[in-house]
Amino acid sequence: MQSQDVAPRPAAEAVDPVVDVERAEAALVEHYPRLVRLAYLVLPPSLGRNRRVVTAHSLIQRALPRGRAASAPAIPAQSTGREGDPGYAFLRLRVLTTALEAGLPLRRLAWPKRSQLPPLLPQIWGLRLFPRSGGADELALDQRLSALSGPARAAYVLRGLEKLPDGEVRDVLAAAGVEDVDEALEEADAVPAQYALLDSPEFDPCSLQARPTDLMRRRQHTKAALAAGAALLVCGALLGMPGEGWGPDGPAAPSYAQNPAAEAALDPAQLTKVPALAWQSAARTDFSVWPARGDLADDSALLRRALAVWARPGEKVTVSATPGTPSGGPSGAPQLLYAGDVDNARVVILYDGLRIARYAEPLDGTDGAALDFSRVDNATRAEAGAVVLSRADGNVRYLMAPWVKKAAERDLLKPGAGAMDLTVTDGVTSPMASPATQQTGACSSWNALQVTDSTGTRLLTDLAELVPARLTTGRPGATKDVSGTQALHTWAPYSCWLGAMRSAGVRTVNAWAYARQALPDGTGAADWVCSRAETWRGGGERVLAQFRTPGATHAAVAAKAQNVPACGARDPHVLAGVLWKAQAGSWYLLAAGAGDTESIRATGGVRGSSEGSLLAVRAKQGAQAELQGTLESGRSIDGLK
Structure with missing residues (x-):
């Protein structure tokens, strides 16, 4: 589980509150790439690379002060660098605060902060933007940073990108509203100090690659998009508000098929639910007679999500299957074995006669759904326990x-x-x-x-x-x-x-x-x-x-x-051998077969034979031997390698 970002409290004044617009603008123009990189690294990776890029640029472009200080000079002194520049310090604090706010979950009964919403600008339709890929070290660092909380990422970036000592890191984090600065620093200590990698193109949201989004489907779905837009206009007052819940199909991929049989398989009302005592009179005892259990066995919304994800798991769903187990959707309505809260997840167990499928989603939030399959065809009572x-x-x-x-x-x-x-x-x-x-x-x-x-x-x-x-x-x-x-x-x-x-x-x-x-x-x-x-x-x-x-x-x-x-x-039948060293230092080839082994013969680096199912021959350390046995039936068997 990833750590939850800490909600910022109102920021303390870490820089001079009288910062004129021109000084801030000069710092923004001079250090724009650095500030965007800072925002990109602190933003939560769960946003995805495209949205992180766009959001980072949006946060920088909204970071300027809203008015001009009365005492500001007409022509501000030119900055000689980031050190000691109040304009840059002001912008860095604004960027850090809004980047931390962007990682907070939306609250159902509270108005969202501007930074928590998708940016209005910049927007590029039909393209996805993301930084150039780095090497294996950059990827490993990105994965480690994604496991940190927002304040811990900020602490790591301030140390590595801004080269700030811990004392200044504490001041900046406190000014940005982080409640437990010590915890953030301690959590950041868990990531190796590979600060040079923060300057890699992997983390540069100003050097981008562009790829199309839905180029192949754009034309055929234009009418559907227009119809969906009209529906959103009608229902916008309800559907436009931010929320923390799942959609009807949860993390399932969008469905473009109009297959009545496939849609029927997604209907929770069609699930097979075996009565509690049916197994006592059934002719067979396997998974097919398990009753439906769990306190959420009648939760239609949860069951709908589980069925939809089984049919078409989305990109964010982790799917696993044991070897030889198909992972496709059910051919018809499966049987419900369980639906309920277990530890920190909602779990649904389904059975389709061939496979057990387990769908799990987190109790809080909408990230981290998983779908697992295991083949169980022809299970007996002992194996279906x-x-x-x-x-x-x-x-x-x-x-x-x-x-x-x-x-x-x-x-x-x-x-x-x-x-x-x-x-x-x-x-x-x-x-x-x-x-x-x-x-x-x-x-x-x-x-x-x-x-x-x-x-x-x-x-x-x-x-x-x-x-x-x-x-x-x-x-x-x-x-x-x-x-x-x-x-x-x-x-x-x-x-x-x-x-x-x-x-x-x-x-x-x-x-x-x-x-x-x-x-x-x-x-x-x-x-x-x-x-x-x-x-x-x-x-x-x-x-x-x-x-x-x-x-x-x-x-x-x-x-x-x-x-x-x-x-x-x-x-x-089985025949195997091993080199064994006696306490006195001598080496032996020992071999054994099952009780019906009539004789054993060793060739290669060790030569010898014996009547019966056991063989012990002197050997040299590291010697390689081939074993062959003869059964009482006259059949020959080779030793396992």
Whole structure:
């Protein structure tokens, strides 16, 4: 969330109030490019580059004093520079004050300030103006500045562009009406002091590029524009006043289609709303029998915006979809699963038989709408147990299936620690820690969602998608949910590698302990586990063969592959190897296959063979070997790479 700009209070007099027009005009002409650049940098980036350019010029052109001081000399002394020039100081303060005012939100019951409205002049019809693009450093700085509040941007620009020391920055900000100057300076400190970049063409609103706006559509929409203008004249008294609310279609792109079927799909009255207890008598238990929940399930305006954005998301809408998930509009009226306030957003969850779609908009303002998709076709009861409602501050909230009796949070790395119950209100869980953004190298915990219904208990994990992935264990083709003590201990050393499965459209992840091998130096036995992630789209499967020595907290990845049938229901076999160093310093090639492996042979940098499913051969550090196994059926298999 971007910081909110601070409302200026009436400005204190930081410069001599007696400044004659001629002196101010001289400073304006001499330093016009500098003042426009100052205004452009302080204006909120949410205005867009074209409007920031036009607004910056407009603010400078309205910055002159309205009258002439009585004591002003007829011919003012010529300025030798910005330092010590009261005319420039006066203009800079006026520009800074109005630029900060322009970033304030419009209030429904208060008259807007002139700087908050689009500028009357200058105006150029049919063209968009924006500064020339800079390099990657300028773009990164612009993104950092856009995350600051208006006063913090002003502090940064006064330091970098005006070369003012902090004492003078404090005086200017206080005179411009900033209430908490210390907070603005502290916030500006978070941005690296790349002040030289402020002189880049990226931030020069006087050196511009011009592009057409709607050149291809201008003629065909002239009549529509005239009709819209007439409607605005009739309704101007109501629609012309500034407001903070959404339009009927929210942040959706304009619609030019006259397709009755498409328009019908946007009608909130056509949404499917399943009764609360329908799932108890339904022949199937999946997302299609979820009831409509949430305190805004009857908010037609919100539902209309969600449907319109799904059909045609606007430029400011952030759209994401898991691999293999189409992001186009619904073919008909979808099913409503949830609509309500969650954390700092209004959230709508919809389902069209193939996808879950989540629309989210901020509670305050009209910036930051998001639309996310996840494929869920052919979901079973076990996989349709939860949907992610929101992620905030490292936590996640879920919307639970109506058949879930109990929800809890469990740390996979601590299988003996027990589960912590979650509160569920109208299907929505209390927040729990999410591993979705956790880095693999810093993995000290991995929290999973534990759900219990009439069929048993299972674990689901957040992999940065709308639908959490189901965790299972056991030989492929005979897997079971992770619930018992043995299954939990099987998963514990391998949980942190779930991070490698994030954002891949994962449906289930299975951990199969397929072999246990005595170490050649007699220090114990190592475990071999194969983890396989199945996806909703039926492709892109990821397979990891992992090796864990006695006493190790985490496992090491011995081999990995993608889009292979190994370790899956179609091919429940696996063979992998690893170079291992004994405590005495000797190196070995260790390899293991599943129980029905009859023999293993190593070639290349390490040569050796063994009867059975285990191989241990002396090797040199860094040696490369090729593995091949033979199954009891006579079929040959290659080792995972």
